[in-house]
Amino acid sequence: MCPNCRAFVTTDDKVCPYCDLRLGERAVDKRSPADVLGGLIPHARFTTMMILLVNTGMYIATVLYSMHGNRGGGMDIDGRTLFDFGAKYSAAVFAGQWWRLVTAGFLHGGLLHILMNSWVLFDLGVQVEETYGTSRYLVFYFVSTVCGFLASSWWSPTLSIGASAGIFGLIGAMIAHGVRDRSAYGAAVRSVYTRWALYGLAMGILPFFSIDNAAHIGGVTSGFVIGYLAGTPRFSRGVEMFWRAAAGIALAMTALAFAEMFWSLNSAQQ
Numbered sequence: 001m002c003p004n005c006r007a008f009v010t011t012d013d014k015v016c017p018y019c020d021l022r023l024g025e026r027a028v029d030k031r032s033p034a035d036v037l038g039g040l041i042p043h044a045r046f047t048t049m050m051i052l053l054v055n056t057g058m059y060i061a062t063v064l065y066s067m068h069g070n071r072g073g074g075m076d077i078d079g080r081t082l083f084d085f086g087a088k089y090s091a092a093v094f095a096g097q098w099w100r101l102v103t104a105g106f107l108h109g110g111l112l113h114i115l116m117n118s119w120v121l122f123d124l125g126v127q128v129e130e131t132y133g134t135s136r137y138l139v140f141y142f143v144s145t146v147c148g149f150l151a152s153s154w155w156s157p158t159l160s161i162g163a164s165a166g167i168f169g170l171i172g173a174m175i176a177h178g179v180r181d182r183s184a185y186g187a188a189v190r191s192v193y194t195r196w197a198l199y200g201l202a203m204g205i206l207p208f209f210s211i212d213n214a215a216h217i218g219g220v221t222s223g224f225v226i227g228y229l230a231g232t233p234r235f236s237r238g239v240e241m242f243w244r245a246a247a248g249i250a251l252a253m254t255a256l257a258f259a260e261m262f263w264s265l266n267s268a269q270q
Contacts, residue, residue, distance in 0.1 A: 047134050048125030051141070052118050055163055058085065058106045059114050075111040079159055082107055084268060086261040088149040088215075090157040097264070101153070102257035105145035107161040117163040121170075128170045131177055133233045135240070135247040137170075142250035143226055144169020144219040151218025160212040164200070165219035171197050172223025173230075180228060 007018040015022055059077075066081040083089055086103025093100050108114035129137045148165025171193050178190025197220050204213035233240060 045122070045126055047129055047137055048121060051125070051163075052121065055106050055108065055114060055118065059108050061085070062107065077107075077109050082109065082159055082161055084265050086257070086264075088152055088160040090153040093149075093153045097260075099257035099260040101146045101149045102142070102254055103261045104149050104161050105163055105166050108163070109161060113162060117167060120167055121163060124167060124170050124174075128173060131232060132173065132227070132230065133243070135243040136173075136227075136230050136233070138247040138250050139230075139243065140169050140173045140223055140226060141166040142254060144172065144223040147222035148215040148217075148219030152212050152215040155214035156212070160215055162212070162215070164211075165215040168197065168200065168216045168219035169223030171200070172220040172225075173227030175220075176224045176227035177232065180231065 007016065009016055009018075062077045062081050062085050063075065065085070066077050079087075083092075085107055086100050087107055088100050088104040108117065125137070128140065132140070145163075145166040148168065149160060152160045152165075174193040175190055175197065178186045178188070178193065180186065181189065201213060201216055201220075204211035204216060230243070233243075
């Protein structure tokens with residue numbers, strides 16, 4: 001149906017034959033775009049898969065760097081390598097190396113660490129993107145990673161890494177969605193993801209897990225706040241343009257952080 005004159009048109013019409021309005025893409029096509037790489041990457045998981053690919057690439061790079069520097073080798077990464085690749089270290093952060101608040105979220109200390117975070121993000125990322133859209137998803141992940149490691153920097157001076165600050169931010173955003181949605185569905189979402197957050201924080205209390213709960217608390221809190229303020233996508237061009245611009249800024253800041261990290265790494269090797 002033409003959105004202007006309400007006349008029935010075919011799916012092949014590019015211009016309404018009755019009022020000459022140029023017709024846009026069908027809503028169903030916007031909601032269900034084609035999969036990527038011939039179906040190898042479902043579109044619903046594209047953003048999550050890109051984050052996982054960056055995490056995996058950084059993990060492989062740190063393993064090779066650690067082996068090349070005779071710093072142990074194996075699947076567990078030594079502290080010096082993690083520092084060189086941008087782990088959060090409070091003294092360095094407060095000395096001006098802000099980019100560590102970003103790059104730390106893409107580093108992992110061992111095979112079990114990256115597998116656990118990847119498993120959670122693989123399922124959680126789809127739910128967040130389906131609920132909030134890609135732009136908000138990217139902003140949530142970026143802001144909660146930065147806020148999580150900023151909280152960690154204030155709480156502890158030691159090295160800290162991992163995608164879990166961003167993951168907890170996504171959990172916080174889903175809790176916010178459940179709070180905003182007053183229906184039975186919203187209550188169910190709120191209950192499920194509140195349990196996720198509590199279970200994750202409880203694991204950080206156990207002595208045999210080296211978990212940075214400060215980063216988790218900073219992540220889930222910032223994710224909840226920005227998720228509550230953002231809300232879900234709506235029919236407002238101005239609002240959605242704002243979130244697309246914010247996502248672009250988040251991606252640009254992430255790219256800049258990685259550039260700063262590689263520059264620092266090259267300088268240290270010279």
